Amino acid sequence: MGTITREIEPEIETNPTIPVKSLKEKIQKKHQIHVFELKVRRAKKVANDKKYGDFIQQYGMLRAYLEQLVKANPGSHVKVDVEPCLDPNSRTRQFRRVYICYSATKKGFQMLGREFLGLDGCFMKGPFPGQILTSVILDANRCIYPVAFALVEAETLHWWTWFLECLKDTLDFPTDANFTFISDRQKVIRCSINAVFVAVNVVFVAVNAVNVVFVAGLIPGLQNVFLRAEHQFCVRHILENMRKQWRGDVFKNMFLKAAGATSIPYYLKAMEEIKEADATLYDWLNQIPAKSWSKAHYSGRAKYDMQLNNMCESFNKQLVGARDKPVITCLEYIREYMTRRIINVRNMVSKVAGPLTPNATKTVEEIKTEASQLTVLMVDAHTYQYKVSMRGEREIQNMHL
Template sequence: MSTIAKEIEVEIQTTPNLSAKELKAKFQQMHQVQLSESKMRRAKTIALQRKDGDHTKQYTHLRSYIDELLKANPGSTIKVDVEPCANPNLKTRQFRRIYVCYAALVKGFKFLGRELLGLDGCFMKGKYPGQILTVVGTDGNNCLYPVAFAIVEAECTDSWKWFLDLLGDDLDLPHDANFTFISDRQKGLIQAVESVFPRAEHRFCCRHIHENLRQTWRGDLYKGLFYRASSATSVPYFNMAMEEIKKTNLDMFLWLSEIPAARWSRSHFSGRAKSDMLLNNLCESFNKQLVGVRDKPIITCLEYIREYLTMRIVTVKKMQATARGPLIPQATKAWDEIQTKESKLMVMMVDDVTYQVKILRSQCVVNVGDRTCTCRRWDLTAYWLDTWKKVYNHQIRPIPGPDMWTPSNCPTIITPPKHHTQIGRPKKSRKKALGEKKKLAASKKRKRKIEEVQEVFSARGRLTRLGHEKSYGRCGGYGHNIRTCRAPIQQ
């Protein structure tokens, strides 16, 4: 078995997602040897263990790995929490949680100027399941900026409170900090934020609110009404949007009224975060990068995240080198769009700092001295290029390989965690929304039709119209002909 594993090790290194069936076909093609899929599956497990390491043994080396990280990145915070032990004389401690926050990310976050963080969690799979908790900010160019992460036993109020307490210490956030968080409305997380930061502004992701809303009120009409209310930047416009919802559907209006507007509408955001973000896509994007590593051993997983964070800083610095002007690329693009629309604006000067700006039936008051506008659209954003560059002035340093690690001086050895049954079944891919399911089903149906066409063509040796949608020339529509076309005949 080890010989077979050695033979397929190169294939596993390049394409680790190959199935046992595909590996079996490749092995038979190379060596002309018949193997069963079960044998190839066992060989793949051995090859992956050689590549990624052993799930159990990596916990015993975890303290040495942490020492190397702290040595290369001084000022970073890495905390390991273990299960309570009744016998203090035991030389082993059972792993429970680990929290990682690199000093380079903390230093950069303090230059962001945006007191906004997204919170989310995703499943850890493999031999020891758990959850990866992530906290992600947004930089000046509206791109994700990971700040810290943790691997915990489960996503619950207790683990979130532990995570937020450590995060507050690293970011110097007092208990009564007026900070801003955005999340997907997990019950345990809501309670944890209220407990650790009772005065924080906690926004809810509008996409998840809409997913709950569309279970009862489906269609583009209700979707447009909801996002019109959430996107309103001033209270009068928000009230107008809610009044329109009330006239359209009273039940939907009452359902939305139960959620505080400060949690989901820009009109009620404080503006301290300098971000008008309504969606928690930052955490979703970061979690997507972790899909291929969530079933790996603990050190392999931590190393993958460190390498990704390092490469991201390098990528952004290359982007900054090509930027020109005083504004970030996103703000420069928005400024160019404003210049093309300025001919439609009617500006009237009131005094040295106050101006009245009018476009169609909308009118705003701009104060140049205070840099404010009654529409509040620009009060919620920040966009200077110099600030964006200062965020990425620090790097996360690499460490040598395991054979060069210094053994830890800690008298106890960490052992693998308990098996914690997760709430819900871990999915390989994210849960699809209702509209996405229909599109996916239509795509699969069309793919089956194409496969049928290919089978008929190979059997008959000629093309057929099976699976081919032909448009009718008079109206340009599909699925009918001249006898069933309902379009009016043009004279």
């Protein structure tokens, strides 16, 4: 097997996801010999372990890795949760979850000062399944800015509460913080967990798999940890759920009109149109609190018009290469990505001419162009009337200064 492993190492180096069948065919074609697929599969595992590390052994090195992480990044917050095994006399500990917030991202978050935070989770894909919980905001250039993340067993009330409590302690949130959180819709998760890890001192091994049904507990967790926090659903995920029963652009456009309505009368008018088209869709939407998906019902506290959780989706997309790796390799993959992102943003900012970021400059120019099309009429000393033609419609508004 050692010969086969050495043979396929270059292939795995260039293409880690190459199928076993392709590796087998390349070896047979090159050496004109028959090779059993099982042997190639084992050789691929050995090559992957050599490149990325062994899944079980890395849990034995996790404590030392986290100590070095904090030493190299002073001010970073790292929390590990373990539990004793069944034998009270044993020094064995079971790994449960780990939370990480780097000092640099914490400082950046506090400098941005935005009270709007996206929350999401994505599945691990290795032999020990779990969830990566993430918190992301948008920076001044409307680009994603990861704040903190955690590796936990699943998206349940208990583990979301733990993650949010870690986030509150790390970022110095008061209990009555006026924050607005956005996430996907709640869902029921059915999964097979064999991600319980046992350690002798800090050496972890896997135990038997168990089938469990979890109910996602993000919203109850927010209510427990942040008493005055507001919560929004990602409109795109509501739309995806809606499309399972109500397909077509007609229903989509009516829903987006109601979600984007900026006043209660406009919202009620859009909902009446939905009711006339399909009363069951109207009833289905009314089951979702309007304050969590319609602009007309937002309090305005967040000072932000975002209705999508794309920032978390974008971050999760960057973690695809980490989700099937051993625990330390996974954590290092995330750290390196966040480091590269900070460096790239810093280089971009150093090249900016002017006080605004590139996206902010573009937005201001678009507003100036739109404003140049307005016709303004003075009504009195403090009131002005303007007309604007957009999408073939004429609208008259009053501005009170």
